[in-house]
Amino acid sequence: MEKRIAVLPGDGIGKEVVQGAIEVLKAVGERYNHQFSFAFAEIGGSAYDSTGVPLPEETIKICKESDAVLLGAVGGPKYDTVPVHLRPEQGLLQIRKALNLFANLRPTTYFASLADSSPLRKEIIEGVDMLMVRELTGGIYFGQPRERREVNGKEAVVDTLYYERDEIERVIRQAFELAKTRKKKVTSVDKANVLESSRLWREVAVEISKDYPEITLEHMLVDNGAMQLVRNPKQFDVVVTENMFGDILSDEASVLTGSLGMLPSASISEEGPYLYEPIHGSAPDIAGKNIANPLATILSAAMMLKVSFGLDEEAAAIEKAVNSVLDAGFRTGDIMSEGKTQVSTTEMTEEVKKAL
Ligand code: ATP
Ligand code: MG
DSSP: OEEEEEEEEESTHHHHHHHHHHHHHHHHHHHHTOEEEEEEOOOTHHHHHHHSSSSOHHHHHHHHTSSEEEEEEOOOGGGTTSOGGGSHHHHHHHHHHHTTOOEEEEEEEOOGGGGGGSSSOHHHHTTOEEEEEEEOSSGGGTEEEEEEEEETTEEEEEEEOOOOHHHHHHHHHHHHHHHHTTTSEEEEEEOTTTOHHHHHHHHHHHHHHTTOTTSEEEEEEHHHHHHHHHHOGGGOSEEEEOHHHHHHHHHHHHTTSSOGGGOEEEEEOSSSOEEEEESSOOOTTTTTTTOSOOHHHHHHHHHHHHHTTOOHHHHHHHHHHHHHHHHTTEEOGGGOOTTSEEOOHHHHHHHHHHHO
C-alpha cells in the first residue's frame, strides 16, 4: 500500500515524539511492505516564527493532499506575549476547522503493567476500555458572538454555545457506528436539565438510536458523568458529548489508566484526511531533553493505520510491541516506577522497533 502522511511536528516535545512515530511507521512499512512517505509542514509557534501565522496556507494544502495527518503538539511560554489570535493554539483550532474534523476520538485502555501509576485503585480501572467521542468544531469554543461588552455601564462578557442539528447528528451517528464494533453501548453526556442545546442533543441521540436497535443508549448529565468516570469507569463503552464537556471529560478519562504520555487520539471528518495526535501538549518543562514519552504518538500512528488505512494487523502489531516493551520494564520518566528501567525518548522508540 502507498500512503502519504502529512507530518506537523509543532513545538516543544511535539518534534521529539513525532520522530518516534515516524520511525515506527517506517519499520512497519518495511516489515509489511507498505510505502509510507512523509510530507513535513509547520504549525503552532514554529510556524508563527517562520511565517507570522500559526497555520500557514501551505500547511493546509499539504494536509489536504495527504492521506492522513500526524501532529505533535503546539505552544510554549515563548508565545505568551503573542496577540491572542496568532497564538500557537489558534493553529490547532484552525486546522480542525480547515479539515472539518468534527469528531475527536480518544480511547482509554488499561495497560496492566502501568496499573501502579494510576491514582485509582487497580480494581476500579482493571479492564477499562472506553472510547470518548468529543464534538470538535462547534459549541461554545466557536460560537459567535464572543466578546467583552459594556452593559448599563458595567463590564460584561458573552460566549455563545451554538449548534446546528446536523452537527449534532453527525457526531452522534459516528458514536453509534463506533459502538457497533465494540460493546454496543453509547452514553450520551449532556446537561439537559439546564441547557437548551443539551435538550436538542438528547432529542437527536434518541432519534439516531432508532437506527441502531442492537445498541443501548444511555443519557447522563455531565456532572454525574464526571463523577462516574472515576467511581466506576468500567460501565462505559462509547461516550459521546459536545465540545467543551468532551474537552474536560477526556482529560479526566486520560488519568484513569496512565500518563498523558500514553494516550493517542484521532480526529475525523466526512471527507478525510483524518488527523492523529497524542492528547498531551508541548510540555515545555521537558522539551529538548530527550525524555518525553513517545508512546502516545506511536499509538496515534497505530490508530492511523487502523482507522485511515484499514491496516488492522499492522496497528495491532504496534500495540502489541508497546505492551511488550512495557511488560519488559522499559519506562520514560513520566511512567517510571521502582525496579523499572528508565529510558530516553529515542531509546523507547528503539525498543518498540525491536519488539516489532
Ligand atoms: P496544552 O495546553 O498544550 O494541553 P498542558 O498545559 O495541558 O498543555 P502538557 O504539555 O500536556 O500540558 O503537559 C502537562 C504535564 O505532563 C507536563 O508536566 C509535561 O511535562 C507532562 N507531559 C506531557 N506529555 C508528556 C510526555 N509525552 N512525556 C512525558 N511527560 C509529559
Ligand atoms: Mg492540556
